Amino acid sequence: MYNFEFEKPATIADAVAALGAEDAQALGGGQTLLPTMKQRLAMPTKLVSLSGIGEMQGVCSNNDGSLSIGGATTHATVAAEAAAQYPALADLASHIGDPAVRNRGTIGGSLANNDPAACYPAAALGSGATIVTNAREIAADDYFQGLFTTALEEGEIITGVRFPVPEAANYQKFLQPASRFALVGVFVAKFADGVRVAVTGASEDGVFRWSEAEQALSASFSPEAVNGLQVDPANMMGDIHGTKEYRAHLIGVLTKRAVAAAS
Amino acid sequence: MSVAKPLPHDAARLHVTGAARYVDDTPTPRGTLHLAFGLSQVAKGRITSLDLAPVRSSPGVVAVLTAEDLPFDNDVSPSNHDEPLLSDGTVNYIGQPLFLVLASSHRAARVAARKAVIGYAEETPLLTLDQALAADSRFEDGPRIYEKGDAAAAIAAAPRVVEGTFDLGGQEHFYLEGQAALALPQEDGGMLVNSSTQHPTEIQHKVAEAIGLPMHAVRVETRRMGGGFGGKESQGNALAVACALAARHTGLPCKMRYDRDDDMVITGKRHAFRISYRAGFDADGRLLGLEFTHLVNCGWAQDLSLPVADRAMLHSDNAYAIPAIRIESHRLKTNLQSATAYRGFGGPQGMVGIERVMDHIAHDLDLDPVELRRRNYYAAPGTATGDNTTPYGMEVSDFELHEMTAQLLQSADYAARRAEITAWNERHARLKRGLAFSPVKFGISFTLTHLNQAGALVHVYQDGSVHLNHGGTEMGQGLFQKVAQVAASRFGIPLEKVKITATDTAKVPNTSATAASSGSDLNGMAVMAACDTIRARMADHLARLHQLTPAEVIFDGGSVRIGATVEISFDEAAKLCYEGRISLSSTGFYKTPKLEWDRIKGQGRPFFYFAYGAALTEVVVDRLTGENRILRADILHDAGASLNPALDIGQVEGGYVQGAGWLTTEELVWDDKGALRTHAPSTYKIPACSDRPDVFNVALYDGQNREETIYRSKAVGEPPFMLGISAWLALSDAVASFGTTYPALNAPATAEEIWHAARRVSDGV
Numbered sequence A: 001m002y003n004f005e006f007e008k009p010a011t012i013a014d015a016v017a018a019l020g021a022e023d024a025q026a027l028g029g030g031q032t033l034l035p036t037m038k039q040r041l042a043m044p045t046k047l048v049s050l051s052g053i054g055e056m057q058g059v060c061s062n063n064d065g066s067l068s069i070g071g072a073t074t075h076a077t078v079a080a081e082a083a084a085q086y087p088a089l090a091d092l093a094s095h096i097g098d099p100a101v102r103n104r105g106t107i108g109g110s111l112a113n114n115d116p117a118a119c120y121p122a123a124a125l126g127s128g129a130t131i132v133t134n135a136r137e138i139a140a141d142d143y144f145q146g147l148f149t150t151a152l153e154e155g156e157i158i159t160g161v162r163f164p165v166p167e168a169a170n171y172q173k174f175l176q177p178a179s180r181f182a183l184v185g186v187f188v189a190k191f192a193d194g195v196r197v198a199v200t201g202a203s204e205d206g207v208f209r210w211s212e213a214e215q216a217l218s219a220s221f222s223p224e225a226v227n228g229l230q231v232d233p234a235n236m237m238g239d240i241h242g243t244k245e246y247r248a249h250l251i252g253v254l255t256k257r258a259v260a261a262a263s
Numbered sequence B: 001m002s003v004a005k006p007l008p009h010d011a012a013r014l015h016v017t018g019a020a021r022y023v024d025d026t027p028t029p030r031g032t033l034h035l036a037f038g039l040s041q042v043a044k045g046r047i048t049s050l051d052l053a054p055v056r057s058s059p060g061v062v063a064v065l066t067a068e069d070l071p072f073d074n075d076v077s078p079s080n081h082d083e084p085l086l087s088d089g090t091v092n093y094i095g096q097p098l099f100l101v102l103a104s105s106h107r108a109a110r111v112a113a114r115k116a117v118i119g120y121a122e123e124t125p126l127l128t129l130d131q132a133l134a135a136d137s138r139f140e141d142g143p144r145i146y147e148k149g150d151a152a153a154a155i156a157a158a159p160r161v162v163e164g165t166f167d168l169g170g171q172e173h174f175y176l177e178g179q180a181a182l183a184l185p186q187e188d189g190g191m192l193v194n195s196s197t198q199h200p201t202e203i204q205h206k207v208a209e210a211i212g213l214p215m216h217a218v219r220v221e222t223r224r225m226g227g228g229f230g231g232k233e234s235q236g237n238a239l240a241v242a243c244a245l246a247a248r249h250t251g252l253p254c255k256m257r258y259d260r261d262d263d264m265v266i267t268g269k270r271h272a273f274r275i276s277y278r279a280g281f282d283a284d285g286r287l288l289g290l291e292f293t294h295l296v297n298c299g300w301a302q303d304l305s306l307p308v309a310d311r312a313m314l315h316s317d318n319a320y321a322i323p324a325i326r327i328e329s330h331r332l333k334t335n336l337q338s339a340t341a342y343r344g345f346g347g348p349q350g351m352v353g354i355e356r357v358m359d360h361i362a363h364d365l366d367l368d369p370v371e372l373r374r375r376n377y378y379a380a381p382g383t384a385t386g387d388n389t390t391p392y393g394m395e396v397s398d399f400e401l402h403e404m405t406a407q408l409l410q411s412a413d414y415a416a417r418r419a420e421i422t423a424w425n426e427r428h429a430r431l432k433r434g435l436a437f438s439p440v441k442f443g444i445s446f447t448l449t450h451l452n453q454a455g456a457l458v459h460v461y462q463d464g465s466v467h468l469n470h471g472g473t474e475m476g477q478g479l480f481q482k483v484a485q486v487a488a489s490r491f492g493i494p495l496e497k498v499k500i501t502a503t504d505t506a507k508v509p510n511t512s513a514t515a516a517s518s519g520s521d522l523n524g525m526a527v528m529a530a531c532d533t534i535r536a537r538m539a540d541h542l543a544r545l546h547q548l549t550p551a552e553v554i555f556d557g558g559s560v561r562i563g564a565t566v567e568i569s570f571d572e573a574a575k576l577c578y579e580g581r582i583s584l585s586s587t588g589f590y591k592t593p594k595l596e597w598d599r600i601k602g603q604g605r606p607f608f609y610f611a612y613g614a615a616l617t618e619v620v621v622d623r624l625t626g627e628n629r630i631l632r633a634d635i636l637h638d639a640g641a642s643l644n645p646a647l648d649i650g651q652v653e654g655g656y657v658q659g660a661g662w663l664t665t666e667e668l669v670w671d672d673k674g675a676l677r678t679h680a681p682s683t684y685k686i687p688a689c690s691d692r693p694d695v696f697n698v699a700l701y702d703g704q705n706r707e708e709t710i711y712r713s714k715a716v717g718e719p720p721f722m723l724g725i726s727a728w729l730a731l732s733d734a735v736a737s738f739g740t741t742y743p744a745l746n747a748p749a750t751a752e753e754i755w756h757a758a759r760r761v762s763d764g765v
């Protein structure tokens, strides 16, 4: 790890100002960033910790029924506090990594990082969430732009995420047994106006929506509706943990499981 | 008597509290240097340029050594002198040590090691068995062949034949404590080495060669390892030799430990095999003729590959009397880590081969797989009507499996569960349960006969306390405790009076590796001999004091009874003997009897006896994903008259789980350049505690070794590993019920492999 400066502001405004410095970087739970720095793959001159900002903490319900989660809220807090309003989301959060990761890692950090095997991107895209930053609001459909790539600008902070709460939802995660990240993960959410299906872990372009399944499930929300549908293996990731064919196949299986668990 | 008591591991409390000292925990003198290797990044070729200036100028670096700086022998091979410590200019695998960095800290050394600028003339590496076979790249001139009868003719005449080929992956040792060594230079040029090794004498030998001194100038001490599993039989040589050379070069203590990723990238693993078979049998399932071809991926250096591959051949019969058999074994040389010893030492691979054949035949005949196995078993002692010899001509005279199988099937309720599972499977399309039995017959002794010897050194102090030392090493298996139980029993004293001490080449010389499951057998006997010598001297003296015969002096319960009337404590007895000028120190020695083996012919008696085991595993498999779980395992294992049932059951449980891990989740992946891509726990999945079967019934068979071993016990280190084969067979059984064709599983049977197999069989329907 290289040397760096450390700041822990108490407001979003101070954080944004601190991030104006050259090569400054936001620090969420550090579960991804710190290992990267230890390997010297990242060398920020200044870390701006977001964990002291009260307005970025916690889970609350909005008048329209949606759920807002502060950008610095840990996975463990989401698991505990979203359980009543959005159980599928809480369940997803409760299966990320291990207790140490869940007590440190944050939703903002996960979405900013956009790891192709991460869980939260599937929830955000599958729910049609809105990513709220210090500068603007970004629809999930516009936010994810490929592996480790998002719509965030330099120095932009995810201050919160607003999740519409679906009628029914479920996340199915197929574990890569060694790391326990998702080999494939599928988030299915049923809203009054249709079904969304978001897939993580599988594609070479990161999290994506499986639109054929969405159409079929919007017409009939049952596992059988997905019968015969198949994601093209060509665009899937093939790596040491699974072939393209296997991943493409798992998407169908997990989608059905998610639908069955949700309905 | 403390022998046969289920006592906990002597260091259990230290392990749990963290007070147990491993090499890296040993306090080091000020100024100790830390070492790291610079590693090859290509799998095959020559070094054309090596710019080490950036390494030398890296902070904390004290010196950088290359092969040219080595004063004497540049070799760390345990066998063939083909494994330079530092590259001689050629590179043979990704991860091969090229140069050695000496620095002020572990971290400084590792950081510096990455800064070298290296030019290579790359050549095309041989990575797969097919490539090596095509290039005729091998150890030994050609394949080794062991034969009994005319297998080809027997197969040709057989009513039915099955054949097949499958791949069997390697396995990372994943000892919790990585490789480590510490060298302390002595005033006369000699070296004191602290090494995490199963083989202190080998370390002593290689260090002595490397620093150009006789073995007497090198002393190696090993208190314990945090796991070895065969991975510290030869793989510790490089670190210990590097430390000694660096210590000689600088006059400073030097320490080296591999970081986990480096450990996985540098060190050898279990040999991967491809096994082809052709089996002829009759309608009742009796084997008539069998042919095996083993393709063995040995990696780049010979290491222990020849005896490993031999042992695979020697276990190709497992528990079955096969009238005609031919085993052909190709030891192929590739540009990968040099495969090495790993619990079972090739035996597991050979045994998987024959168990696969049994599974295939049972499927072909639609015959109960346990019944099929029993029909082919060797005869029980005294019941043989015809030939009862192994493919290498050894009479099987201690076969326990008829009785053990009967007991296990009963305690595990086999027949009823088989019927219940069959009915359950008929009702379920997506999930299928599988049940499989597999026996183990494992040969005990080093196949290199001269290794079957051991020494011990025992002192009784004048206060009656006992200092115990022997050539075996402790790697968590509980050897020290078992041997201490022997010593305590010989003197009739409580175990607390016996002090267990670190293995030390200065106390007991010329030891063999703690390997081949032989630790307790050999060292227990050597310690018994030493204790009995001292006890006889004591009895003699005490008898003389009372005008009695030595036979009237009894050591028991912490006391010594002298004749009918006198009873003194062992402490008093020791004091009396000391004052009577009796030597209270003795060495002890043991060599295994009855062995005689010609490995080229494949004939003789390589083993003193066999250890047996039987396992029944139940699994469930999901057709859609290949996901699977072990639901239940029942095991009956033969440890003879166990020296310590608690430790032995621990070995059986751990062995089973490790064996099942090898055949299910542990998958090593190299890329097409030859780089190991699974070099951390985040990519390589070993079983965790939570992966053990929910129902796990492990019992020891109530028997005795028919040969004269230490208290009639049996070796227990390796044999239970192979009980894990039943988990792989249970997966095959479950997959088979998705269709009608034989699943032909490869190993490891990862979820994806099972998914493919399920599709293969169900597409056939």
Ligand SMILES: Cc1cc2nc3c(=O)[nH]c(=O)nc-3n(C[C@H](O)[C@H](O)[C@H](O)COP(=O)(O)OP(=O)(O)OC[C@H]3O[C@@H](n4cnc5c(N)ncnc54)[C@H](O)[C@@H]3O)c2cc1C
Pocket: A025, A026, A027, A028, A029, A030, A031, A032, A033, A034, A050, A071, A072, A095, A096, A097, A098, A101, A104, A105, A106, A107, A108, A109, A110, A112, A113, A115, A117, A118, A119, A120, A156, A157, A158, A159, A179, A180, A181, A182
């Ligand atoms: C052992 C282990 C297992 C894991 N398993 C899983 C798993 O199963 N599923 C899963 O989804 N994830 C998993 N993770 C990742 C985990 O969820 C991380 O917490 C998450 O990816 C990053 O969150 P963080 O708060 O720690 O971010 P950090 O590591 O602090 O930061 C990550 C990146 O996001 C930026 N950043 C952080 N917060 C913000 C913000 N509010 N606004 C803008 N940018 C920000 C940082 O600058 C950095 O670039 C695992 C991690 C570990 C170590």
